[in-house]
Every structure is written in C-alpha cells, then in structure tokens.
Amino acid sequence: MKVLIVGKGGREHAIAWKVKESDLVKEIFIAPGNIGMENLGTLINIPEEKIEELADFAQKNRVDLTIVGPENVLALGIVNEFERRGMKIFGPTKEAAKIESSKEFAKKLMKKYGVPTGEYETFTDLELAVKYVEKKGAPIVIKEDGLKAGKGVTVAFSIPEAIEALEIAFSIPNNKVVIEEYLDGFEFSIIALTNGETVIPLEIAQDHKRAYDNDEGPNTGGMGVYSPVDKIDSNIIDQTLEKILKPMARGMAKDGISFKGFLFGGIMLTKDGVKTIEFNARFGDPEAEGILPRLKSDFVKAILDLMENKDVNLEWDNRYTVAVVM
Incomplete structure (x- = not known):
C-alpha cells in the first residue's frame, strides 16, 4: 500500500521511520518532509497547509492511507477535505481538533463530562483577568486560547509574573485567555x-x-x-x-x-x-x-x-x- 505522511519535523520523521518498518507498505510519500527523511520516502514539495493540493496529490497517486502530524493542518480541516473525497486519513476533523485549537472548548468539554482538571475562567478583558489573578493568587497558569505549538503558556509563580503574561497576551488583538488553577x-x-x-x-x-x-x-x-x-x-x-x-x-x-x-x-x-x-x-x-x-x-x-x-x-x-x- 501507499502511505502519505503530512508534516516536516522530528515527529513526522519518527512516524515515517516506523511506517517504513511495516510489511504492508510499499511506498511512502512525505509532504513536505525535510532533507533528513530522504532515505525513508519520496519528499513531495507541497506545503503542509495546502490541503487541497495534498488531497489532489493523494487522489492522483492512489494513496491508501494518510497520517497527519501537525496540529495546524488538522485545525485547517485536512481530514474533512480528504474524507469528503472518500480517502482514508488518520486524524481528527477540524471540529474535533478544537480540543487543541481552543483551550476554552476543551475545558468546557471536560467540565461537561466530568473529566478531572483544574478550575478555570476565560477572559477577553485585561482588567477583569488581572482582578481574577489578584483574587486567586499565585502560582497560577495563564494560557492563550488558540494554537500556540505547545507554547503560549505561562506558569506564573508570582502575581507580577502573571500580570506580565496577561499584558503580553492581551497585546495581541482579539486574544482570549484561559486562567487555570496551578496543578x-x-x-x-x-x-x-x-x-x-x-x-x-x-x-x-x-x-x-x-x-x-x-x-x-x-x-x-x-x-x-x-x-x-x-x-x-x-x-x-x-x-x-x-x-x-x-x-x-x-x-x-x-x-x-x-x-x-x-x-x-x-x-x-x-x-x-x-x-x-x-x-x-x-x-x-x-x-x-x-x-x-x-x-x-x-x-x-x-x-x-x-x-x-x-x-x-x-x-x-x-x-x-x-x-x-x-
């Protein structure tokens, strides 16, 4: 079978290496991949965000399975596009990927289904957020709401550090911040x-x-x-x-x-x-x-x-x- 791996980093390198070990796989495409992966498959010069181009490539080359690495591509809806065309892809839809692309969405789901997590509040206003932090005290966790590639999180061990993180977060227009209990x-x-x-x-x-x-x-x-x-x-x-x-x-x-x-x-x-x-x-x-x-x-x-x-x-x-x- 033919497998397409979407992404270009260390994670995708590890996935491609493991896929290559499979007896089921005869051909591997990696889009876009990087030069270190050349011995694992064919590098395809399509940026990971170009979802329709990737779907066109997969269709044209009769790819049997696509495995998606990066979160930003999932949040853009690559799975929705591939599934719309009847192609097999392993990853969540754009709607399901919101558990990462929106911290608030994930927290609401956890609360709804009794999944243990720290208490939290969501803010779109700096002044209200600062008041909340002053009331709760430190340590406290400040998380920017959207996709931050594992960053955008400050574990503040003092009130001034928390306020500084909030000021940075709210300097970005229309940003939303989730303030969480420190676990x-x-x-x-x-x-x-x-x-x-x-x-x-x-x-x-x-x-x-x-x-x-x-x-x-x-x-x-x-x-x-x-x-x-x-x-x-x-x-x-x-x-x-x-x-x-x-x-x-x-x-x-x-x-x-x-x-x-x-x-x-x-x-x-x-x-x-x-x-x-x-x-x-x-x-x-x-x-x-x-x-x-x-x-x-x-x-x-x-x-x-x-x-x-x-x-x-x-x-x-x-x-x-x-x-x-x-």
Missing part, C-alpha cells in the same frame, strides 16, 4: 490511538518543557522526552484511561464531534489523583521520537485495524529511550 504534582504524557469509541493507549513518556538547567527558564514546546516513566505504574495508567481519555472520547462522540486519530493527554498526578493539564489533537513532538522506537508491533496495521474496528494489541520494547531537542 502541583508529577507530569506525564499519554497518547492513545482512537477511532472515537475504542481507545488504545501507547506507552507513556515524560517531556520537559522549561528551558535552562533546573527548569528555571520559560516554557517551550518541549525540550526532550524519555520513556518509559517508572514512577507511573499500570494502576495510574488505568485510572487515566477510565477517568480522562475514555470519557473525553465518548463525550465527543456523544456531541457529534467524534475524535479519530492520536488523542494526547497532558496529565498531572496530583495528591488527589490524575488531572488533565491539556488535550492535544495529534501525536506529541518530541513524544513521537521517544515512544515510537519502543513499538514492536506494526504501526500501520494497528492504525488500519483500529479504523476498521478490529482488535488491536500492541507489543513494546522495555528498554528506555531518550529524545533530546537541540
């Missing part, structure tokens, strides 16, 4: 394959977001990741599945915005149990680089089986991986 605990990433009903968790990882030694720098999109995470046992993973990932997937299906693709949960293990920091609508980066090398099973077969409602059993290598962003 204290041990953070980990869990990514699941889902068809909207069945939720298959991959092995977990822990990424490190703050730049500089001792976590003293600003938040980044991720400085690196390791897997497995010994501190998180199977009992905690089961809780995360039952309390967070499954209720979210089922709730979205109930609301008519069924989520298909990589459902990513940023989770905090607090003294009160697992709570959701955020949801993403795609495989994490750098998580993909740390998790996929450990997967022994055929990645493409797992995706196809899931899309066809067949049983999926994944086998893992117990050795450790470390991915570093340089």
Whole structure:
C-alpha cells in the first residue's frame, strides 16, 4: 500500500521511520518532509497547509492511507477535505481538533463530562483577568486560547509574573485567555490511538518543557522526552484511561464531534489523583521520537485495524529511550 505522511519535523520523521518498518507498505510519500527523511520516502514539495493540493496529490497517486502530524493542518480541516473525497486519513476533523485549537472548548468539554482538571475562567478583558489573578493568587497558569505549538503558556509563580503574561497576551488583538488553577504534582504524557469509541493507549513518556538547567527558564514546546516513566505504574495508567481519555472520547462522540486519530493527554498526578493539564489533537513532538522506537508491533496495521474496528494489541520494547531537542 501507499502511505502519505503530512508534516516536516522530528515527529513526522519518527512516524515515517516506523511506517517504513511495516510489511504492508510499499511506498511512502512525505509532504513536505525535510532533507533528513530522504532515505525513508519520496519528499513531495507541497506545503503542509495546502490541503487541497495534498488531497489532489493523494487522489492522483492512489494513496491508501494518510497520517497527519501537525496540529495546524488538522485545525485547517485536512481530514474533512480528504474524507469528503472518500480517502482514508488518520486524524481528527477540524471540529474535533478544537480540543487543541481552543483551550476554552476543551475545558468546557471536560467540565461537561466530568473529566478531572483544574478550575478555570476565560477572559477577553485585561482588567477583569488581572482582578481574577489578584483574587486567586499565585502560582497560577495563564494560557492563550488558540494554537500556540505547545507554547503560549505561562506558569506564573508570582502575581507580577502573571500580570506580565496577561499584558503580553492581551497585546495581541482579539486574544482570549484561559486562567487555570496551578496543578502541583508529577507530569506525564499519554497518547492513545482512537477511532472515537475504542481507545488504545501507547506507552507513556515524560517531556520537559522549561528551558535552562533546573527548569528555571520559560516554557517551550518541549525540550526532550524519555520513556518509559517508572514512577507511573499500570494502576495510574488505568485510572487515566477510565477517568480522562475514555470519557473525553465518548463525550465527543456523544456531541457529534467524534475524535479519530492520536488523542494526547497532558496529565498531572496530583495528591488527589490524575488531572488533565491539556488535550492535544495529534501525536506529541518530541513524544513521537521517544515512544515510537519502543513499538514492536506494526504501526500501520494497528492504525488500519483500529479504523476498521478490529482488535488491536500492541507489543513494546522495555528498554528506555531518550529524545533530546537541540
């Protein structure tokens, strides 16, 4: 079969590398890819945002499966376009991808379906936001509402730091800000394959977001990741599945915005149990680089089986991986 991978970064490199191992795959296209992926497939010079051009290419070249990497392309509606043309694609629709492209949308869903998360309020006015922060105190979390590629988040440990983050956020016209309770605990990433009903968790990882030694720098999109995470046992993973990932997937299906693709949960293990920091609508980066090398099973077969409602059993290598962003 022919597989098209959309994207150009480290995550897509890891996906292409794993897809190439599949016995089912005879040809791989990567759009646009980067020069480091040349040995994995044919690089196609179509920017990832050019959804119609990508769909035209996939149709013309009889691509059997498309796997989408980046969140911005999902938010633009690539899945909607491919499905409209009757092509097989693994990823959420534009509507379902809102769990990442709108922090407020995700929080409302969590509240509606009882998914544990920190308390929050949404603001479009700087003055009201500052008053709220002064009332709640620090530490507190300031999140810009839209797609920020894993950035746009400030964990403020003082009121002045929180106010500065708000001033920066509201200097962008029509920006919306979600102010959240600071969750204290041990953070980990869990990514699941889902068809909207069945939720298959991959092995977990822990990424490190703050730049500089001792976590003293600003938040980044991720400085690196390791897997497995010994501190998180199977009992905690089961809780995360039952309390967070499954209720979210089922709730979205109930609301008519069924989520298909990589459902990513940023989770905090607090003294009160697992709570959701955020949801993403795609495989994490750098998580993909740390998790996929450990997967022994055929990645493409797992995706196809899931899309066809067949049983999926994944086998893992117990050795450790470390991915570093340089």
